[in-house]
Each structure stands twice: as C-alpha cells, then as structure tokens.
Amino acid sequence: MRLSQFHLRTEKETPADAEITSHKLMLKAGMVRKLAAGLYTWSPLGLRVLRKVEAVVREEMDAAGAIEMAMPSVQPKELWEETGRWAKFGPQLLKIRDRKEQDYCFTPTAEEAVTDFFRQEFSSYKQLPVNFYQVTTKFRDEIRPRFGVMRAREFVMKDAYSFHVSDDDLQREYRNMYDAYTRIFTRLGLKFRAVFADTGAIGGSASHEFHVLADSGEDALAFSESSDYAANVELAEAVSPGPRPAATETLRRVETPMQKTCEDVAALLGIPLQRTVKSVAVTGDDGFVLALVRGDHTVNEIKLAKLPGLADYRLATEAEILEHLGSTPGFLGPLNPRKKIRVVADRSVAAMADFVVGANEAGFHIAGVNWGRDLPEPDDTADIRNVQAGDASPDGNGTLALARGIEVGHVFALGRKYSEAMGCTVLDADGRAVHPAMGCYGIGVSRIVAAAIEQNHDEAGIRWPDAMAPWRAVVCMINPKGNAEVTAAAEALHREFNAAGIDTAFDDRGLRPGAMFADMELIGIPHRIVVSERGLAAGTFEYRARSAAEAEQLDRAAVLARIAGG
Amino acid sequence: MRLSQFHLRTEKETPADAEITSHKLMLKAGMVRKLAAGLYTWSPLGLRVLRKVEAVVREEMDAAGAIEMAMPSVQPKELWEETGRWAKFGPQLLKIRDRKEQDYCFTPTAEEAVTDFFRQEFSSYKQLPVNFYQVTTKFRDEIRPRFGVMRAREFVMKDAYSFHVSDDDLQREYRNMYDAYTRIFTRLGLKFRAVFADTGAIGGSASHEFHVLADSGEDALAFSESSDYAANVELAEAVSPGPRPAATETLRRVETPMQKTCEDVAALLGIPLQRTVKSVAVTGDDGFVLALVRGDHTVNEIKLAKLPGLADYRLATEAEILEHLGSTPGFLGPLNPRKKIRVVADRSVAAMADFVVGANEAGFHIAGVNWGRDLPEPDDTADIRNVQAGDASPDGNGTLALARGIEVGHVFALGRKYSEAMGCTVLDADGRAVHPAMGCYGIGVSRIVAAAIEQNHDEAGIRWPDAMAPWRAVVCMINPKGNAEVTAAAEALHREFNAAGIDTAFDDRGLRPGAMFADMELIGIPHRIVVSERGLAAGTFEYRARSAAEAEQLDRAAVLARIAGG
Incomplete structure (x- = not known):
C-alpha cells in the first residue's frame, strides 16, 4: 500500500478527553474517531488492525472445527423473553421499537438466537457436537462508556456456541476452545493469562477469562508462580490459615x-x-x-x-x-x-x-x-478477603503473585440453562428427547486492539506485535531530489516484500525524515526500512525494528531475514 | 471442507411462506433461517456465498482506489438533523432511544457519518480526492419486509463516499466507480445492466442503477438494442412524435x-x-x-x-x-x-x-x-407515458427493448447537498473555504445473493456462477463398501484441488448417490466430480457441470481443465 494513496492522519497533541494510554494513542494515530458517546468510526488505519485480529480469530476457530455463520443484530423481544433475559439483562440491553410498535434489542450476545437456530435445524444426537461462531457487531448500552474502544457501546465480538449430548463432550469442547484461545492470543503476540472466573449474568457451571496483562488493566489477577493456577482476584480463594493460637495478652x-x-x-x-x-x-x-x-x-x-x-x-x-x-x-x-x-x-x-x-x-x-x-x-x-501477593496458592503449589489484566476472552460451560428454557431438544441414541448441553465462547475483537496497545507502547507511540500491525513493515523513501534510482529501489522493495507475503507499506508521501519516522513510530509499524541515496550508494538499507534502540545498515537479504524472523 | 464437518441442512419440501424463487431456494438449501420479520440468520452455507460476494466487492473497490473504513451502526439523531434527514427519511429509519433518553437510529446509509468523519480529518484540497467505503450491516424498517433477503430489514450493504474539490473530478470518480461496478458484476458472473435512474430521496444530480436481469425483477428497464442507452422505465423518455396530421374525419x-x-x-x-x-x-x-x-x-x-x-x-x-x-x-x-x-x-x-x-x-x-x-x-x-418495446431509443440509436431487473447497485453524483448542510469545507488552492462535491456508491451485498438465484436456477435448484458458489467444486465419494483406495483417491482430489486454489468441498457424508447429488444440485455447486470404485478401475472420474445435461468420464487433467476453465 502506497501511503500517498491511503488516508493517514496523525496528531501531535495528546487529546484532552482521553484517559488511558490506548485511547490517547488510537486518537493520536488516527485509528478511530468518536461519533457519539461509546460509538467510534474505525479509520482505514484502525480497520486494518481490527481485520488482522479478526483473521487470526477466524483461522483458529476454523482450525478448531467451529463453523462460521451470522445472526441478526436486531432480535425480537419474544426470543429474549423465552429465557427471561429481556428483563434480567437490565438497561445494558439496548431496546428498539419498530414502526409496528414491536419490541427488539440490539444484540449484546446471541445465546437465544443460536438456540433458536439450533432447534430449527437439529433433531438428532447424530448431528452433534457442533460449534457455531460469528464475528459481528454487538451493543451494550454502558452507563458510562469510556476509554475509547476499550469500553465502547458498539463493538466487534466473536461469539461461539457449542451443543452437546453429554456433559463430557461439553467439557472436551470447552478444553478445545480453551486451547484455541491460547493459540489465538499467542499468535497475536500478546502476554496473557487464562484465569478462573465468576460465571456472572450469563450463568453456567465453569468459566475462564482470558486477560491481556497490562498495568492499566481493570481486573486484578492472582496466579501461582509455581503452577498454572490463575484466577480473577474476585474469585481467588484465600487459603485457610492455621489453627488459632492461645490467648496470651489481657484486654x-x-x-x-x-x-x-x-x-x-x-x-x-x-x-x-x-x-x-x-x-x-x-x-x-x-x-x-x-x-x-x-x-x-x-x-x-x-x-x-x-x-x-x-x-x-x-x-x-x-x-x-x-x-x-x-x-x-x-x-x-x-x-x-x-x-x-x-x-x-x-x-x-x-x-x-x-x-x-x-x-x-x-x-x-x-x-x-x-x-x-x-x-x-x-x-x-x-473467606471474605482479597488474596494478596505472597499468599499461598490455593492449589498448594507456591505462592501467589498479582497482576492486572484486561479481559479479552471468556469461555463458559453453560450447561442446559438455555436449551431447557427454550424447549430445545434432540433425540438421543435411545430415541429420548434430551436437552443439549451448551458452551459459549466470546472474544472481544475490538477490545483486543486497545488491550494490545496498553501492553505494547512507549514514548513514541504504539509497538504492535507483528501479527496485529496495520503493516508488518514500511519502506520509507528519503528522496528530496527526486532521484529516479531511489524511487525505483523503494518501489522494488515494496513490491518484493508484498510478493513474499510480508504486508508492507510504502511511505511515498514525501515527508521530511523526522516527520515520517515519527508517524511510523506512532502508528507502531514493527519493521522500518529506509531507502535513500546514501544507502543505495553503499549498497545497504537502514533497518530498524520498532523495539530496537538503534538502526542498522543491512543488505537486502539481512533485512528480509530480520522481518521474517520478527 | 469436509461436509461431514460442516453444517448442511437441505429440505425437500418447498416452504409455504416463500413467494419468490430465490427465497424458496435459499430456504430449501438451508442458506438462511428467519429469526423475525425481515431478519435472517445466515447459515454457514449462506454465509460462504455472502463472503464470496463481499470479497469480489472489496477487491474491486480496493483496485479502484477506494479505502475501506467502518462507521458505527448506531448513529445519533443530532447528526441526522444536520441534514434534515431525521424527519425526511420517514418510518424506514429505525429509531432507538438509549438508557439516557438520547435518540439514535440504526443506520440505513452513512452520508452524515462519513461527512462528519471527513470534516474532522480533512482541511485542504491537497488531501483530495478521496473515496471511503465500508461493508457493514444496515437497517431499513420496511413496512412490508418480504422475499427473504431480497427485501429484508437488516442487510449487508457496501457503501462508498467520495469527496472532490471540483465537479469535474466528481464526474471522473463517478465514472471510475461505474467502471468498478461493471467489473464487480461481470466477475460475479451476472447478467446485468446499468441504467439511468431517478435520484430519489438521497438527492443529487446524476445517478445510475445497476440491475441484475431476471424475469421476476421488480423494476422495468428499457434499453436500446443498438446502443448502450438504458434507463429505468420510470425515467426513460418517450421520444417526441412527429407533427400532428390534419383532420380528415368528422366528429x-x-x-x-x-x-x-x-x-x-x-x-x-x-x-x-x-x-x-x-x-x-x-x-x-x-x-x-x-x-x-x-x-x-x-x-x-x-x-x-x-x-x-x-x-x-x-x-x-x-x-x-x-x-x-x-x-x-x-x-x-x-x-x-x-x-x-x-x-x-x-x-x-x-x-x-x-x-x-x-x-x-x-x-x-x-x-x-x-x-x-x-x-x-x-x-x-x-411526456407522461411509459416507454414500450419498439419505441425509438431516446439517444436516436435503434429501438427500445424492455427487461425486468433487480436493483443491486447505485451510483450517485450527490454534489454539495451534504457538505453544505453540514458545514463541511476544505481550503482550495486560493485559500478559500469551499464545500467539497460528493459522490455516493452503494451495492446491496446480501441482495446480490438472492438476485443471482433469481437469474440462475432450474428445477433442481440453484445454479451459482463460479465466483459466487459456496464451493466452486465438490468431490462426491460413492464408497458403500468403505474401500480405502476410493477414500484415499477422493481425499487426494479434494486436497489437490484446494491446493490449486479451487475452493472445493468433499462430500464424505456417506449419503446414497441420489440424495447426495440432489443436495449438491440444490445448493448449486458448479462442478461435481464423483469418485467411485468403478471410476477408479477405469482410471476416470465422473465430471458434471451444474449447467450440463450429461455427466462425462474424464481423467484428472481433463477434470481440472473443465473446472479451471469454467
């Protein structure tokens, strides 16, 4: 992509109305613009990042055997009343009345809709298990939308729903999704932890949250430094103390x-x-x-x-x-x-x-x-206290450490709550109608973008992991004299990198080097290659990783190795 | 994709509540399921087709220089009041009141939102022209939603908006989009016509509609058989008759x-x-x-x-x-x-x-x-009459023929209606604040799916053009005895076709041939290859194009040539 043909608009000033780093940097980089409270337009730059995240999520969901479909954003009240959630969800459920005075909502989650789809489509245990997912726009009418896309009202969520004849099979798929989520966040290059979690309003029997670790995270997490125990501090058990000592003092x-x-x-x-x-x-x-x-x-x-x-x-x-x-x-x-x-x-x-x-x-x-x-x-x-660093881990292995996290994924073993409420059955091997057990699995796709920035930034701006960057690399051309050789060399590099499957931008906007480099650092491109008259004369390119303190002079093969290896 | 791992659910009975062919066939093929009036869930099969259409639209929009972004579905009343469309749009605009009693709508189109984005981002003629597009879910609260996704309330639309300093440049981009649309519908394998159209409620100075030709189309079109003149009958001029003859009869x-x-x-x-x-x-x-x-x-x-x-x-x-x-x-x-x-x-x-x-x-x-x-x-x-077949073409070339069409695309030269109403300006070369001229360009992505079926079907079901099919080819395995060689041959073919870039399904569901072939014909896969014990013995595969009357026995190379050439 030639940046002269793209729309980039970065800002030098830090926006006054943004409270957290990711919101500030997304505005400074021009990734989103506010349309109204909790409603954001994704600029071309922001959308590229969002799409990179979506692509990784889709690939891993597909690889895990889930099947993509798409349910409507607007859903009828009657459906939500079947489970009692029309009332129970409360004012976060955005309600809509149409021209015929019928009530609908803008869906925040789709357990009812997918169960309705399932009961129309499935009749036998032979058709199970199945896991449907979608990547669509959801809405929660937050009372205090803030922090940009971190807590927006309209957001992109991947939600998946699985159906099973037995609890054992649900547990197998729950683990399958847990593993898929682990692959997704690993591929995205994020430091994260899966923690035991409260099942909250959605209900169900087992639940893990996936958190991107960041000091600014809203959630406090506790994890053992000696085992894989991890839990939200909301839930983490404070281990029982020893017996009470005898009294030795007087009142x-x-x-x-x-x-x-x-x-x-x-x-x-x-x-x-x-x-x-x-x-x-x-x-x-x-x-x-x-x-x-x-x-x-x-x-x-x-x-x-x-x-x-x-x-x-x-x-x-x-x-x-x-x-x-x-x-x-x-x-x-x-x-x-x-x-x-x-x-x-x-x-x-x-x-x-x-x-x-x-x-x-x-x-x-x-x-x-x-x-x-x-x-x-x-x-x-x-047990009514919060665990704290140094407490013994509830699993008996080592002591707890604390970290802060941003919830970006959630897996639930729902059980039969929805299938029972909605009268959804299949025939089992003995010909009896049984309610399928269900799991549901969510990923906050747009929130991941902000969470990744909270975890990966510095004074100069965003430091995208390779997999999430709008472009993995950028070819920056310094060519004030309009030297045709320099232009040709930059164009060739841009072309060759893209042909090699490295998503590469070409900064041909003609900015001065300082402004150009500042832009590319602010928007967080992981690999920068500078093509200039001086470099060409020496037969090298200036390469700098976004995370490196210094630039290096490398030949073409060495540059490619750095980018591919990154 | 192994169909045993997919979710296919076809129906033998024609659904009673569907009026038109595409709706009937989409239900029979299990592409969509109704959630409520005008609201449809896209099954995995339906979504595959929708995504194929989206991909072609995106590729051609990108190639034409448009830049993708994404605006919110929910938009504030204040924005729509700036242009007067909050009132003017009427009851088709789905209105929403949030928990804070603020009014919003579910966007049917985004002229206001994109102009708001533009006025925040652009300040100079040097940044123009620019053309932004998005592929997102839209909503029109139709008084009588019907015909399935043909006239649904919630639908997928590609909408693009361009900004220009001069009318000439708008005309250039209008033509650029006209050409891109022509490529899109050509690549999708559809018979279509671009016709002059009324500018209707969106307003503006020039407009063409793109129609998929189908006998069941709601719109009547008139076109010259000797030139490229084409217009909606609503607008087509009836040419002026010759002079009035003298009276010869008595009253x-x-x-x-x-x-x-x-x-x-x-x-x-x-x-x-x-x-x-x-x-x-x-x-x-x-x-x-x-x-x-x-x-x-x-x-x-x-x-x-x-x-x-x-x-x-x-x-x-x-x-x-x-x-x-x-x-x-x-x-x-x-x-x-x-x-x-x-x-x-x-x-x-x-x-x-x-x-x-x-x-x-x-x-x-x-x-x-x-x-x-x-x-x-x-x-x-x-001129107050409808043109009819045989009338002279208004451009003086030949006579008019009539056809029926389904509107799937629309290009408008909007002019300055929105930029003026919303106080959106840029500085021109002389430093004067000027209102940019705008164009807008829509494609009904989900409607194209239905329109393609109206144009391409037969007694057995859908006949997808190659580019829109859920899979371009299907390998059908007939293997009642579980012969390992047959399974291996079918798997190999499936793998090789996909590796060659031919999106291929593998029907390994173990159905009897009749049921399997009926399913594949109903869901409209363009190329079918049968792998069976008998064929393997003869060293051939049974190949049948969905459009062909007969199957042929071909070797592997010949099969590949048919599919690639299709």
Missing part, C-alpha cells in the same frame, strides 16, 4: 486520638499490621452486619455478597453505625455494640489471638482481644 | 354499450388501438385533472407527478368523476365536461388527429375527434 483500652486506620494504630502501638483487625460496617437484607478482615487485608465484595442476606449489601450509613455501635467511623469494632449485631469474620481473623480492634468510642482502640474470652465467636466465618 | 357519436376499454372500443370500431385515447382521472393539489395517453400506452406515474400541482396526485373517486365529467368510469373523455377541467395530454396524444375518446355518457364514445376544432388544445402537453 486493654488504648488511646488512639488521631489513629483511625489500622496502619496508624499499628504504628502507634509498635505492633505488626497483621495483629490489627479492620471492621467494615454494611447493611444487608436482614440489617446491620460488621465484616472483619485483618488489618493488612481488604474485603472482597464478591465473596462477601455470597453470604446469606448480603447479595445486595451496601456500606452502612453513619447514622446506622451510630445506632448499632454507638461510634463514629475510624474506631469501630465488634466489642460492646450498642445493639445486637451480626459479626462476619474472615477466616484469617477467626484464627487470630491477641488482636486490636476499634473500641466503638472516638479516640480509643482495644488491644489483646481474644475470641470466646472477650467476645462471642463470630456469627459467620468465611 | 361522430358511436354506441359502445359494453365497451369500456380502448381495446374493446378499437375492436368494435375496427380501428387500430393507436387511434384511441385513454382518459385517466386524477386529483391533484389544484383539483381535478384528466390525463390522456394513447390507447396502447400506459401512464407513467413518476413523470405525471413531476407536473405542477401533481406531486402528490391520487386517482379521482367516482364521485369526483361524476361531478366533473358527469359520467361513470369506462366512458370518460375530454369533450363536454360538466365543469371546467385541466387536461394533460401525453405528447403522442397531442400529436393525434381523428381519435376516439369516451363521450362522458355511459355506453357512448366519440370518434373523429380533433384538437382545436372539437375541443381546446390541451392545458399541458408532456
């Missing part, structure tokens, strides 16, 4: 006039933070609850919400705290509440002795606290 | 008791139909109008509506006819109206002498009528 009231946090109290008392207990006051279905975690731990909201009566909990108000504990925040604790309260202790807290809690009196804490002796045993003891 | 009242049509009157009087005049009573903005065309002609509603006061005309009621003419339908004419009326004569009627009209009295006509002598000259004389 004492300590003055903590300015010390409202565990850190400050521990510092004042000269004790480890691990000896303090944090009290978090919340309100659930049955009233006031005090949740306790160790001073160096944090409450895991998802785990806490799994306890009875806390599915929809919220933080308690100051009035509720005063009513139940008689105190202001900063000095809360489970001793001497003003009213009868429910105490939920993290397992590590239940295993503590001689600990420090708030006194329920401004300016005071109580040290040397012991369960049973000074206060009743907790009403509930459960 | 006489003739009894026509049962004769209400021109045909019957001409038969009764023993005169040519061309001597009679048909009177069509309509009501326009300014009241009653009698439109006259020759007995063998028909009124062209589009042309008639272009006359002053008739933009929104309707047929007159019997009461209005009685009030103005004093007669019941069947005997109407311009002589002796009860009230003063406006008479609009087609040019051919104005050039008649000694003609026959209704007497405005049940059971009577008047013969020997002459303008000026028996009644005033017409209030308006205009």
Whole structure:
C-alpha cells in the first residue's frame, strides 16, 4: 500500500478527553474517531488492525472445527423473553421499537438466537457436537462508556456456541476452545493469562477469562508462580490459615486520638499490621452486619455478597453505625455494640489471638482481644478477603503473585440453562428427547486492539506485535531530489516484500525524515526500512525494528531475514 | 471442507411462506433461517456465498482506489438533523432511544457519518480526492419486509463516499466507480445492466442503477438494442412524435354499450388501438385533472407527478368523476365536461388527429375527434407515458427493448447537498473555504445473493456462477463398501484441488448417490466430480457441470481443465 494513496492522519497533541494510554494513542494515530458517546468510526488505519485480529480469530476457530455463520443484530423481544433475559439483562440491553410498535434489542450476545437456530435445524444426537461462531457487531448500552474502544457501546465480538449430548463432550469442547484461545492470543503476540472466573449474568457451571496483562488493566489477577493456577482476584480463594493460637495478652483500652486506620494504630502501638483487625460496617437484607478482615487485608465484595442476606449489601450509613455501635467511623469494632449485631469474620481473623480492634468510642482502640474470652465467636466465618501477593496458592503449589489484566476472552460451560428454557431438544441414541448441553465462547475483537496497545507502547507511540500491525513493515523513501534510482529501489522493495507475503507499506508521501519516522513510530509499524541515496550508494538499507534502540545498515537479504524472523 | 464437518441442512419440501424463487431456494438449501420479520440468520452455507460476494466487492473497490473504513451502526439523531434527514427519511429509519433518553437510529446509509468523519480529518484540497467505503450491516424498517433477503430489514450493504474539490473530478470518480461496478458484476458472473435512474430521496444530480436481469425483477428497464442507452422505465423518455396530421374525419357519436376499454372500443370500431385515447382521472393539489395517453400506452406515474400541482396526485373517486365529467368510469373523455377541467395530454396524444375518446355518457364514445376544432388544445402537453418495446431509443440509436431487473447497485453524483448542510469545507488552492462535491456508491451485498438465484436456477435448484458458489467444486465419494483406495483417491482430489486454489468441498457424508447429488444440485455447486470404485478401475472420474445435461468420464487433467476453465 502506497501511503500517498491511503488516508493517514496523525496528531501531535495528546487529546484532552482521553484517559488511558490506548485511547490517547488510537486518537493520536488516527485509528478511530468518536461519533457519539461509546460509538467510534474505525479509520482505514484502525480497520486494518481490527481485520488482522479478526483473521487470526477466524483461522483458529476454523482450525478448531467451529463453523462460521451470522445472526441478526436486531432480535425480537419474544426470543429474549423465552429465557427471561429481556428483563434480567437490565438497561445494558439496548431496546428498539419498530414502526409496528414491536419490541427488539440490539444484540449484546446471541445465546437465544443460536438456540433458536439450533432447534430449527437439529433433531438428532447424530448431528452433534457442533460449534457455531460469528464475528459481528454487538451493543451494550454502558452507563458510562469510556476509554475509547476499550469500553465502547458498539463493538466487534466473536461469539461461539457449542451443543452437546453429554456433559463430557461439553467439557472436551470447552478444553478445545480453551486451547484455541491460547493459540489465538499467542499468535497475536500478546502476554496473557487464562484465569478462573465468576460465571456472572450469563450463568453456567465453569468459566475462564482470558486477560491481556497490562498495568492499566481493570481486573486484578492472582496466579501461582509455581503452577498454572490463575484466577480473577474476585474469585481467588484465600487459603485457610492455621489453627488459632492461645490467648496470651489481657484486654486493654488504648488511646488512639488521631489513629483511625489500622496502619496508624499499628504504628502507634509498635505492633505488626497483621495483629490489627479492620471492621467494615454494611447493611444487608436482614440489617446491620460488621465484616472483619485483618488489618493488612481488604474485603472482597464478591465473596462477601455470597453470604446469606448480603447479595445486595451496601456500606452502612453513619447514622446506622451510630445506632448499632454507638461510634463514629475510624474506631469501630465488634466489642460492646450498642445493639445486637451480626459479626462476619474472615477466616484469617477467626484464627487470630491477641488482636486490636476499634473500641466503638472516638479516640480509643482495644488491644489483646481474644475470641470466646472477650467476645462471642463470630456469627459467620468465611473467606471474605482479597488474596494478596505472597499468599499461598490455593492449589498448594507456591505462592501467589498479582497482576492486572484486561479481559479479552471468556469461555463458559453453560450447561442446559438455555436449551431447557427454550424447549430445545434432540433425540438421543435411545430415541429420548434430551436437552443439549451448551458452551459459549466470546472474544472481544475490538477490545483486543486497545488491550494490545496498553501492553505494547512507549514514548513514541504504539509497538504492535507483528501479527496485529496495520503493516508488518514500511519502506520509507528519503528522496528530496527526486532521484529516479531511489524511487525505483523503494518501489522494488515494496513490491518484493508484498510478493513474499510480508504486508508492507510504502511511505511515498514525501515527508521530511523526522516527520515520517515519527508517524511510523506512532502508528507502531514493527519493521522500518529506509531507502535513500546514501544507502543505495553503499549498497545497504537502514533497518530498524520498532523495539530496537538503534538502526542498522543491512543488505537486502539481512533485512528480509530480520522481518521474517520478527 | 469436509461436509461431514460442516453444517448442511437441505429440505425437500418447498416452504409455504416463500413467494419468490430465490427465497424458496435459499430456504430449501438451508442458506438462511428467519429469526423475525425481515431478519435472517445466515447459515454457514449462506454465509460462504455472502463472503464470496463481499470479497469480489472489496477487491474491486480496493483496485479502484477506494479505502475501506467502518462507521458505527448506531448513529445519533443530532447528526441526522444536520441534514434534515431525521424527519425526511420517514418510518424506514429505525429509531432507538438509549438508557439516557438520547435518540439514535440504526443506520440505513452513512452520508452524515462519513461527512462528519471527513470534516474532522480533512482541511485542504491537497488531501483530495478521496473515496471511503465500508461493508457493514444496515437497517431499513420496511413496512412490508418480504422475499427473504431480497427485501429484508437488516442487510449487508457496501457503501462508498467520495469527496472532490471540483465537479469535474466528481464526474471522473463517478465514472471510475461505474467502471468498478461493471467489473464487480461481470466477475460475479451476472447478467446485468446499468441504467439511468431517478435520484430519489438521497438527492443529487446524476445517478445510475445497476440491475441484475431476471424475469421476476421488480423494476422495468428499457434499453436500446443498438446502443448502450438504458434507463429505468420510470425515467426513460418517450421520444417526441412527429407533427400532428390534419383532420380528415368528422366528429361522430358511436354506441359502445359494453365497451369500456380502448381495446374493446378499437375492436368494435375496427380501428387500430393507436387511434384511441385513454382518459385517466386524477386529483391533484389544484383539483381535478384528466390525463390522456394513447390507447396502447400506459401512464407513467413518476413523470405525471413531476407536473405542477401533481406531486402528490391520487386517482379521482367516482364521485369526483361524476361531478366533473358527469359520467361513470369506462366512458370518460375530454369533450363536454360538466365543469371546467385541466387536461394533460401525453405528447403522442397531442400529436393525434381523428381519435376516439369516451363521450362522458355511459355506453357512448366519440370518434373523429380533433384538437382545436372539437375541443381546446390541451392545458399541458408532456411526456407522461411509459416507454414500450419498439419505441425509438431516446439517444436516436435503434429501438427500445424492455427487461425486468433487480436493483443491486447505485451510483450517485450527490454534489454539495451534504457538505453544505453540514458545514463541511476544505481550503482550495486560493485559500478559500469551499464545500467539497460528493459522490455516493452503494451495492446491496446480501441482495446480490438472492438476485443471482433469481437469474440462475432450474428445477433442481440453484445454479451459482463460479465466483459466487459456496464451493466452486465438490468431490462426491460413492464408497458403500468403505474401500480405502476410493477414500484415499477422493481425499487426494479434494486436497489437490484446494491446493490449486479451487475452493472445493468433499462430500464424505456417506449419503446414497441420489440424495447426495440432489443436495449438491440444490445448493448449486458448479462442478461435481464423483469418485467411485468403478471410476477408479477405469482410471476416470465422473465430471458434471451444474449447467450440463450429461455427466462425462474424464481423467484428472481433463477434470481440472473443465473446472479451471469454467
């Protein structure tokens, strides 16, 4: 592609309204332009990257035996009511009323549509298993669309749905898709991890998320440094602590006039933070609850919400705290509440002795606290904390490390939720009508583009992995005098590289070298070859990998080897 | 592709709810399944065909210098209000309200969005010309979706938009796109015609429609058999007749008791139909109008509506006819109206002498009528009739023939309508802000699939042109005994054909030959090769072109030559 015939428009200024690196760089590189909140036009440059990702996804899905098809974007309410999701999906489901006053939605996912297709097309176990996929535009009416295409409302998703007579066969395909996803993200050149995940609103029995690792990721991941254990911190189990030691201290009231946090109290008392207990006051279905975690731990909201009566909990108000504990925040604790309260202790807290809690009196804490002796045993003891770096891995192998990730893929073993709700059956080998087990497998195609940038960038701009780059290489021509030999050499290189299957651009726009190189670095082309009068005279080309600090003078064969090997 | 690993589901019965051949055959072949009115799921088989069409469209658009990008499906009301099309587009525009009560539409076309993109990206004439295209899902909320994907509500459209500093450059690109479209439809193997067309709701100054020719087509086309003149009958000019002959007959009242049509009157009087005049009573903005065309002609509603006061005309009621003419339908004419009326004569009627009209009295006509002598000259004389086969071509070359077509492409020279409405300018060579001229160019990608079937089918099913077929060839294996040599030979052929770049399927489903051949004929594979024990023994393969009456026994080289040459 000759760039003089393409549309490139880079910007020097960093856009003011972009918060994260990938959004800033996509705007600076001119990959997308905003049409409205959460709605982006993909420029020719951006679309090239999106298509590279789509192609890898398709190739690996095909190779894994999945079959591509395409379902409508606009889907009728009746279909979504069969599974109850018309109501359950909530306001993220973009609803549409047509000219005949019929209700539809812009599909965010297609379990209902594919199950409807399946029940029209399939009748026998002999036709199974099957795995259908599509790469289409989806819509989620996010309440706060942001971060560019990272959390856009309209986006490109690959969604696949498999059908099976047995759970075992579903597990086999689940693993098959897990492996295909691993190949996809590996081919795309991304550092990623597959982690156990919550099954969330889609439901089902097993689920893994695939995360691109990046410091800016919204999700916290925990993984063992000694095994393949990995999980979203939302779910990662904090292993059970050892038995509770015996009490050795006596109860004492300590003055903590300015010390409202565990850190400050521990510092004042000269004790480890691990000896303090944090009290978090919340309100659930049955009233006031005090949740306790160790001073160096944090409450895991998802785990806490799994306890009875806390599915929809919220933080308690100051009035509720005063009513139940008689105190202001900063000095809360489970001793001497003003009213009868429910105490939920993290397992590590239940295993503590001689600990420090708030006194329920401004300016005071109580040290040397012991369960049973000074206060009743907790009403509930459960894993309600987030794991942290250095915790033992739940699989017994090594300790956990933490990383941040951007979710770009998700595999679910759905089971029979949809086939049962929609009355979808096939005849099994004995002639009985059975509900097929289903799996579903999603990849956020457009989100991958942004996630890859979060992981791969520097001061100069984007650093695309080879497989995702708009072009793998660019031939930059420096030819201010219009030397015909230089032009011919650059054109020949451009032609030969493309003929060799290396997707190569030719920067023939006539920019000065500085501006041209800055553009190519900003848009992240992995391999740059400069053709100039001086180079031709020496019989070499200037080659620079996007990731390299320095350019090299190489002959044609060496350049080709670098690009092909990259 | 091994068909045992694919999803094929053909049906023997013709679906009851399909009206036209392409819809019936697409359902029988299992290419699409209805999700809701005007919304279709594309099965893996259907999607293969759709993708073949998309690929040809993309290749030719790229070759013509257009640059692909992608705009959102959901677009904000504010954008569409800039051009007034939010209101003007009417109920075909599918409107959407999001969770924040903001209004959007599901885009049926993207003039506004691309102009918005352009005004953000372009500032100088030096960046022009440019032509952007996309291949995306569009939506038109048809009041009566029908005929399957031929008139679906959700469909795939390629839309392109070009921007130019001068009208001349727009004309050059218009021609460039016209030529690209010609290559696209030629490569797809379709019989088609480009015709002059009305610019309709999108507006603009010049427009051609591309029609796939098929007897079932909704549009009537007129074209010269001696030149490249072609036009939609809606627009085709009926050439001006010669001068009016002198009157030779006297006026006489003739009894026509049962004769209400021109045909019957001409038969009764023993005169040519061309001597009679048909009177069509309509009501326009300014009241009653009698439109006259020759007995063998028909009124062209589009042309008639272009006359002053008739933009929104309707047929007159019997009461209005009685009030103005004093007669019941069947005997109407311009002589002796009860009230003063406006008479609009087609040019051919104005050039008649000694003609026959209704007497405005049940059971009577008047013969020997002459303008000026028996009644005033017409209030308006205009071209208000449809052309018919045998008319002189408006370009002076030969006579017109008629054909029916299905519109699959449209090129428009839009001019500055959108750039002016949206305040979109660039600086010209003199530093002045000018509105760029625009062209837009659409292809109904999913509609082409149906149109191709309307043009190419027989009793057994679809007959795809090579370029659109889901597979160009199929290797059918007949191997009831499970002979390993037969399997190996079939597999080898399948592998070799694909390696040679011939997209080939392998029917390894183990069906009986009759059922297998019927499936392959129904789904329209152009080239069929049968591998069987008997053939292997003879060293030949049975080859049959989908279009051929008989199969042939050929060796491998001859088979390859047939397929490649096809």
